[in-house]
Each structure stands twice: as structure tokens, then as C-alpha cells.
Amino acid sequence: MAVATPRPRRAAASHRRPGTIPLSRGAAVALLVLGALITVLPFYFMFVFATHTRGEIFNLPPPVWFGDNLGQNYGSLLERTPFWRNLWNSFYLAAMTTVTTLFFCSLAGFGFAMYNFRFREPLFGVVLATLLIPNALNIVPFALIMQAFGWIDTPRALWVPGMASAFGIFLMRQYIGSAIPRELVEAARIDGATEFGIYRRVILPLCGPALATLGLVTFINSWNNFLGPLIIFRSAQTFTAPLALRSMQGLVNTDWGALMCGVALTVVPLLVIFFFASRQLIEGLTSGALKG
Numbered sequence: 001m002a003v004a005t006p007r008p009r010r011a012a013a014s015h016r017r018p019g020t021i022p023l024s025r026g027a028a029v030a031l032l033v034l035g036a037l038i039t040v041l042p043f044y045f046m047f048v049f050a051t052h053t054r055g056e057i058f059n060l061p062p063p064v065w066f067g068d069n070l071g072q073n074y075g076s077l078l079e080r081t082p083f084w085r086n087l088w089n090s091f092y093l094a095a096m097t098t099v100t101t102l103f104f105c106s107l108a109g110f111g112f113a114m115y116n117f118r119f120r121e122p123l124f125g126v127v128l129a130t131l132l133i134p135n136a137l138n139i140v141p142f143a144l145i146m147q148a149f150g151w152i153d154t155p156r157a158l159w160v161p162g163m164a165s166a167f168g169i170f171l172m173r174q175y176i177g178s179a180i181p182r183e184l185v186e187a188a189r190i191d192g193a194t195e196f197g198i199y200r201r202v203i204l205p206l207c208g209p210a211l212a213t214l215g216l217v218t219f220i221n222s223w224n225n226f227l228g229p230l231i232i233f234r235s236a237q238t239f240t241a242p243l244a245l246r247s248m249q250g251l252v253n254t255d256w257g258a259l260m261c262g263v264a265l266t267v268v269p270l271l272v273i274f275f276f277a278s279r280q281l282i283e284g285l286t287s288g289a290l291k292g
Contacts, residue, residue: 046267049260057256069257076258077248083262085237086244091269093155093229093240094222100163101218102211108164109172110203114185124173130166135227143231153234158225168214175210176203216277220270241266 045064049057052067077083112124142161151157180203188198204211229240239247245262248254 047264050264054256073257073261076255077262080248081244086239086241090223090240093158094219096159097162097222098215098219101168102215104164105168106172108169109176110199112173113177127166127169153238157232158228171214180206212277
């Protein structure tokens with residue numbers, strides 16, 4: 001009676017893609033830690049330099065710990081610019097831009113996602129095509145239009161044109177179309193809800209992650225905007241914080257300690273907002289990919 005010899009087992013199939021190099025867990029953690037340090041170090045030195053004099057900042061090696069010149073730098077900052085007025089201008093401009101962008105972009109996204117109307121897709125393509133236009137091409141037309149309206153040196157010259165952004169419309173349309181079923185909208189219509197009532201009572205409560213993402217991105221972009229205020233604003237009282245800080249820089253005599261103090265005070269609100277909204281930001285950016 002012949003005895004069957006067992007066949008040798010095949011090696012377990014590797015799920016690794018061909019051409020890739022396996023990365024151990026320790027190496028991955030080390031890379032993440034290195035990336036985090038590279039990201040955090042500029043912020044750390046910004047706060048450190050805000051407490052040192054100009055001479056100490058340019059020492060070799062530069063200071064790596066906090067100094068005792070913060071009060072003098074803060075006083076020099078207030079002498080050179082109406083800093084808190086400029087910071088308020090930045091906050092007002094960013095808040096108005098964010099609120100109006102959330103309203104109009106969510107409304108447009110609702111229309112593109114839930115309504116079937118003539119030329120819907122070509123019109124949406126035109127909206128996306130505006131993303132391909134370089135900002136540099138808009139500088140001269142933008143300045144001429146604002147001058148014709150008499151809006152030079154006024155904040156509305158910046159937040160009124162930015163009330164509906166192409167990126168915001170695209171983000172809200174994609175999120176509403178993938179996360180909210182049409183049946184829910186139809187059921188609300190059967191119950192007698194108006195179209196704006198559906199938008200306010202059904203769409204907005206279900207768009208929290210997308211609204212948080214768009215709001216955070218819009219606020220940060222508006223807060224850091226430099227080119228727009230440079231074109232529109234003329235007086236130091238109407239400057240935003242980035243423009244006011246840039247006005248402190250000279251060719252030779254620049255108080256870098258005071259400048260770093262102003263930069264640190266300008267960055268703190270963004271860090272606080274991002275700390276509390278980072279979870280909603282990640283959820284909003286990934287929700288469209290996770291929904292089948």
C-alpha cells in the first residue's frame with residue numbers, strides 16, 4: 001500500500017505590493033516623530049525669539065530657551081503699530097468671510113446636489129474651472145472694480161467678493177451628495193416643508209463635518225491673507241495683522257524681537273481654533289472617502 005507523501009506547504013502569500021520596501025513599526029514611529037519635530041520647531045523658536053533682543057536672536061548658536069525681553073518687545077510692537085486694532089481687523093474680516101462663505105457655499109452645494117435642472121453639470125464645470133485661474137491674473141481687475149465701487153480701504157472689499165468660493169461649493173456639493181440621501185429630502189417635501197426649510201432643518205444639521213472643515217480652512221486663509229489687504233488698505237488703522245507686521249520690516253533697522261512677538265500673538269488664535277476644530281477637520285476631509 002503506497003503512502004502518499006505530503007506536499008510541501010507553499011509560503012504564505014505576501015500582501016506587500018511588488019517593489020515596496022517593508023517598514024518596521026519602530027521606523028514608522030521614528031519617521032512620524034521626526035516629521036512632528038520638523039513641524040513644531042519653527043513655532044517653538046518663534047515663541048522663543050519673541051522673548052529675546054535682536055542681538056540675541058542673531059547670535060551663533062541662536063537661543064534655544066526663553067529670555068526676559070518679552071515686555072520690551074511687546075512695548076516696541078505697540079509703539080510701531082496699532083497692533084490690537086490690526087488684530088481686530090483680521091478677526092472681523094476672517095469672521096465675516098467665514099460666515100458668508102458657509103451660508104452661500106452650503107446653499108449652492110445643496111442646489112447642485114439635490115436639484116436636477118438644465119445645464120446643471122456645465123454650470124458646475126464652470127464653477128470648477130475658476131479654480132484654474134491664477135490669482136495673479138485677478139489683481140488688476142480686482143483693484144479696478146473695488147475702486148469703481150468706492151470700496152478702497154474698507155473691509156467689505158475683501159469679504160463681499162469671497163462670499164462664495166469655488167472650493168467651498170465643490171466641497172459642500174460632494175459632501176451633501178454622498179452623505180444625505182435624496183429620499184430624506186423627498187420625505188421632507190411630502191411633509192410640507194419649504195425648500196429653504198429643508199435646507200435649514202435637514203441639510204445643515206447633517207453637514208456638521210463639512211461645515212467645520214470649510215469654516216476652518218476659510219478662516220485660516222482669510223486670517224493669513226496678505227495680497228488682498230495689500231491692494232485694498234491704505235492706512236495703518238485699517239491694516240490687518242499680517243500687513244501690519246510686514247510694515248515693521250525695514251531694509252536695515254528691523255526690531256526682530258518685536259516682530260516675533262507680534263507674529264506669536266497673531267498665531268495663537270489660529271492654534272487655539274485648530275486645537276478645538278482639528279477633529280471635525282479630519283472627519284470632514286475623510287467622510288466623503290469613507291462613505292460608499
